[in-house]
Amino acid sequence: AQKITQTQPGMFVQEKEAVTLDCTYDTSDPSYGLFWYKQPSSGEMIFLIYQGSYDQQNATEGRYSLNFQKARKSANLVISASQLGDSAMYFCAMREGRSNAGNMLTFGGGTRLMVKP
Amino acid sequence: EPEVTQTPSHQVTQMGQEVILRCVPISNHLYFYWYRQILGQKVEFLVSFYNNEISEKSEIFDDQFSVERPDGSNFTLKIRSTKLEDSAMYFCATQGISYEQYFGPGTRLTVT
Numbered sequence: 001a002q003k004i005t006q007t008q009p010g011m012f013v014q015e016k017e018a019v020t021l022d023c024t025y026d027t028s029d030p031s032y033g034l035f036w037y038k039q040p041s042s043g044e045m046i047f048l049i050y051q052g053s054y055d056q057q058n059a060t061e062g063r064y065s066l067n068f069q070k071a072r073k074s075a076n077l078v079i080s081a082s083q084l085g086d087s088a089m090y091f092c093a094m095r096e097g098r099s100n101a102g103n104m105l106t107f108g109g110g111t112r113l114m115v116k117p
Numbered sequence: 118e119p120e121v122t123q124t125p126s127h128q129v130t131q132m133g134q135e136v137i138l139r140c141v142p143i144s145n146h147l148y149f150y151w152y153r154q155i156l157g158q159k160v161e162f163l164v165s166f167y168n169n170e171i172s173e174k175s176e177i178f179d180d181q182f183s184v185e186r187p188d189g190s191n192f193t194l195k196i197r198s199t200k201l202e203d204s205a206m207y208f209c210a211t212q213g214i215s216y217e218q219y220f221g222p223g224t225r226l227t228v229t
Contacts, residue, residue, distance in 0.1 A: 035217075038123070045210075050216060050217050099173075101164075104165055105160075107161070110159065
C-alpha cells in the first residue's frame with residue numbers, strides 16, 4: 001500500500017480564493033509527522049509546514065494551514081487567499097518513528113496547483 | 118535566513134564516469150539527507166547521515182553510491198560509475214533539532 005496518497009494530480013483555483021490539497025497517509029507507527037513542500041517550476045523544494053502526530057493543534061504558517069484528521073489519516077493543506085505565485089507542485093511527505101539518527105521522508109506523487117487570475 | 122546550498126546546479130556526464138555532488142548544510146544542523154527526483158516522478162529517499170555515519174539507506178543506494186562529510190562542512194554524494202538511469206535531480210536536505218527538513222536547490226544530473 002502507498003504510504004502517502006495525493007489523489008488530485010492537478011487543481012485550479014481562482015486568485016484570492018482558498019484551496020485545499022488532499023493528502024492521506026498510512027502508518028502503524030504512533031510517532032510520525034507530516035510535511036508539505038512546494039516545488040515551483042524552477043525545481044527547488046520549499047518547506048511549508050509540519051505537523052507531528054502528537055501535536056494537539058493543527059499547524060499554521062501564514063497563509064498555510066494543515067487540516068490534520070488523525071482518525072481519518074488525512075493531512076490536507078489549506079492555502080488561504082491564493083496568489084499567482086502559489087502556482088506550483090505541492091508534495092505531502094511523512095516521517096515515521098522516533099529515531100535519534102534522523103528520519104527519512106516518504107513522498108506522495110504531488111498535486112499541481114494552478115492559480116487563475 | 119540560513120539555507121542549504123548545492124553545487125553544481127547542473128552536471129552533465131558520460132555513462133561510466135564518476136560524479137561528486139556537493140552540499141553545504143545549514144550551520145548547526147545535525148542530520149543530512151540525499152533524495153532524488155527523476156523527471157516527472159516523486160521524490161525518493163536515498164540516504165541519511167548522522168554523527169559521521171550512514172543511519173539509513175534505501176534500495177536505490179547501492180555500492181555505486183557513497184556519502185561523506187570530509188571537512189565538517191561539505192556533505193557529498195559520489196556516484197562511482199554513472200548509468201543512464203541515474204539522470205535525475207538530486208536534493209540535499211538538512212535537519213536541526215526539530216523534525217523539519219530543509220532542502221537545497223538541487224543538482225540536475227544528466228548522464229549521456
